[in-house]
Amino acid sequence: MTYALLALGILFALLAVNAHRPARHPLLLVPSFFAGWWSIELAPHLLVAEIAALVLVAWNGGLDGWAGWTGLLLGVAGTIGTVATIAASRRTTVTLRECGVPLDLDPRNAPRYPRSHLVVPFLCLIPRRGVRVDRNVLFHEDGRLRLKLDVYRPSAGSSEGGLRPGLMQIHGGAWVIGDKREQGLPLLNHMALQGWVGFNVNYRLSPRATWPDHLIDLKRFLAWYREHAEEYGADPDFLCVTGGSAGGHLTAMVALTANDPGFQPGFEDADTSVQGAVPFYGVYDFCEPGPWPVPFGSTRIMERMVVKLPFAENRDAYAKASPVAHVREDAPPFFVVHGSHDSLIPAAEARRFVERLRATSRAPVLYAEMKGGQHAFDVFPSYRSARVVEGVERHLTGLHRQYRQGTGPAVPGEIAESLDGTSKDDAAG
CATH class of the missing domain: 1.10.1040 (N-(1-d-carboxylethyl)-l-norvaline Dehydrogenase; domain 2)
Incomplete structure (x- = not known):
């Protein structure tokens, strides 16, 4: 012994x-x-x-x-x-407050994440009481291609104010694996209990799919959402998007390429805009090494499985697939979340994206770097992920309140001043 x-x-x-x-x-x-x-x-x-x-x-x-x-x-x-x-x-709450998340928004109506899920994390696989899940809803069909989603919404009827805000969840998995049944469940359940309608969306995966098939599929959902949101009690004019890892990359691409006809073949006139984006631990630049030994676009998975083009001769294609290349003044509000100890996608990748976005976008850009957080920290409930789920809900609820009041997206005045700079310290939240 x-x-x-x-x-x-x-x-x-x-x-x-x-x-x-x-x-x-x-x-x-x-x-x-x-x-x-x-x-x-x-x-x-x-x-x-x-x-x-x-x-x-x-x-x-x-x-x-x-x-x-x-x-x-x-x-x-x-x-x-x-x-x-x-x-x-335990510093997660402090980090969220420092980055500008309005954690005190309607504090009496903001229940904490259930402790039972922190003790038994895999309870998140079961819909929480008060949440209705409609599984395998078909949102696009073309020959043998059938794209499906799961809908998370309150069991009760419509909200007092009418239609509910919508949230699109994009799973990760390096663009080659993953499914709507596996990721985003703690957030979607919590958001549904706070009056949101969540859509956990599947898309084609590589190597069968070739970029930008992944993004096109997600934009097809956005077109479907405009037409069918009301059937699920959601507001077709208000939708935010979130996702982690490859889903974080796709979240940023969805938010920054609204109505880009190049990514909407056959449905160029569809409105594919969103009102807010919350990418988790995503890749935002395929062309510049930055925190990587080599550009991410030159990795085996990108050249042989996802984009399927040699990086050296096709930098323009990889640039077009990079969210940083689509940063613009009219970008929607962003809340970027990353773990400081992420060993798969270094936190420096998020910092440089936030710096570039803050320098260009007129909308708020919040950044929360989770001290000690690894990649995919939010897949199952923990103290950290529970606090982040609550923070994301407070942030998105604030955006929806401003939308209903007819005001532009903003952050509290005492926070806005701290977001004017673009230094690393600011970006680190």
């Missing part, structure tokens, strides 16, 4: 180190991400398991030799690292 305790101690210490300093080496990138993803966002669960395992093995003879005592010391160090991870996640 002494060597079992040593093995546990080494494992717990490595998990703590990886949570705070994720590996960047290509061979370790994916395992480091998955280890960090679970150990950071489920840190309270991990802490309980670590303590229980150390006590159990030590009690059953694990301390009979030097290996066991060494393992115990390493294990204790690992648990201390896990406690530090939990402490970092």
Whole structure:
């Protein structure tokens, strides 16, 4: 048992180190991400398991030799690292307030995310009480192509003010995997309980699909939404968009290429504008290396599976696929969210996009960098993701209130002044 305790101690210490300093080496990138993803966002669960395992093995003879005592010391160090991870996640509310999210908007009518989901995270797979889900709604059909979505809406009838605001959710998965049943569920359930109608949308995936098929499919949903939103109690004139990772990239593209005929073949006249965008940990520039060793567009997945063109000879195509190339003055309000410890897409990618967007757009651009957050931190409920879900709801509710009042999108005066600059410190929220 002494060597079992040593093995546990080494494992717990490595998990703590990886949570705070994720590996960047290509061979370790994916395992480091998955280890960090679970150990950071489920840190309270991990802490309980670590303590229980150390006590159990030590009690059953694990301390009979030097290996066991060494393992115990390493294990204790690992648990201390896990406690530090939990402490970092507790700063989420402070980060959201500093970046400008109006967390005090209608505080009496803003219930917190349920604690039961934080204890048993996979409860998010089940629709919350008061939420109705219409699954596999067909929104586009062309021969054998059938694109579907799931609708999340309040079980009760229409809102007192009539039609409800709409929210489009775009799943991630590196443009090659993923499904509407897997991502965005904590946010969609919470938004539905706050009176929103959420649409979790599928789109064609690579390698079968070639860019910009992914974006065209999502714009087909926008055209469908204008015609069918009222059937689900949603306002066809008000829709915001969100998504993470590849979905974050697509969220930004949807918001910044409104009514661009080049991405709307056959339905060029459809209104594909949105009233707000909340991209999570997305890629925003395929051409400039920035935080990457090489331009993201030159990676194997982009050249061989997604865009399917050699990067060196087709930089214009990759530039056109980059949200940063479509930044414009009349962009809708943005709330960009990223984790500071994201090992797949470095936070510097989000910072430089926010800087460029703030320098050009007339609308508010908020940025929240989650201290200690990994990639995909919002897929299942944790303390951090629960607070971010609440913050996103408060932000979007504020945009909808301004829309109904007929005023332009804005942030509170004391926040607006801090958003005038575009320095890194400002961008870091």
